[in-house]
Structures are given as C-alpha cells and as structure tokens.
Amino acid sequence: MLLVRSFLLGVVSGGRSMTGLAAVALTSRSGPLVGPWTRALTTAGALGELAGDKLPNAPSRLTPPALTVRAATGAAAAAALAARSHGNPVWHALPAAAGALAGSVAGARWRAFADRRGWPPLAAALLEDAVVLGLAAAVAHRR
Known part of the structure; x- marks a missing residue:
C-alpha cells in the first residue's frame, strides 16, 4: 500500500511540484521533513506555486x-513518507x-482539454488544484 501511496504522491507533485512535500511535512511527527522551518518553507513554496500557476506566463510543466x-x-516527498x-x-x-x-x-492534458471545451483557464486550474490538494490529503495523512 505504501508503494501505491508513493506513486500517488508523485502524481500530486506532477500537478503541483511542492504540494507533495508540503503535505508530508504538515502530516509528519517525525522524519526528515519535520521542523518549523521545513514546514514553513514547503508550505510557502506550495502556496506560491498554487498562485503562480494561474499566471498567463507560467512555464510549461x-x-x-x-x-x-x-x-x-515527488521522489523526495515519497522518500520522506517512507522514512516516517x-x-x-x-x-x-x-x-x-x-x-x-x-x-x-x-x-x-486536462488543461488542454478544458481549453478546447471553452473552460476559463482559471476554472480549469482551480479544479486541478482541488484534485491535487484532495489527493495530497488522502495519501499523506498518517495511518
């Protein structure tokens, strides 16, 4: 089961690169991502990416x-998840x-599909954010 969670944590990082690290840092009591500075930096990185992804000049992933x-x-987040x-x-x-x-x-591909269907880019991005954040919460929480 941990291998599946690791793969899915990678999928999260593919959607928003810092979200997987932040999710593991915020849900860990021990391990390499624990500490106030680590939590603050990974969370700030994830929040910054959530905002920056909406900009029209955001580079291609x-x-x-x-x-x-x-x-x-993704690999770092899964390694930390495995270590804990x-x-x-x-x-x-x-x-x-x-x-x-x-x-x-x-x-x-989701963003291209949404664009072809006439979705506003912000709506498509926010839906993607919801999926990424939900998946991150599902796979990073302590079991």
Missing part, C-alpha cells in the same frame, strides 16, 4: 527542467518519480 524538478520533489513509515526510501522514490511524470502529463 512539460519542459525538461520542470519535469526534472517535479520528479525530484519505516519503509525503504529508495524503493518509494522510484514509483513517485514515475507518478510525477504521469501527473505532469495528465495535468497538461
């Missing part, structure tokens, strides 16, 4: 640098990186 960052943040659950961080980072790539492509 499918460029190689953006995909690399999303895969890395006494799992092997490396084994959980790999599916999370794959999930981040899948989430990036799915998010870009």
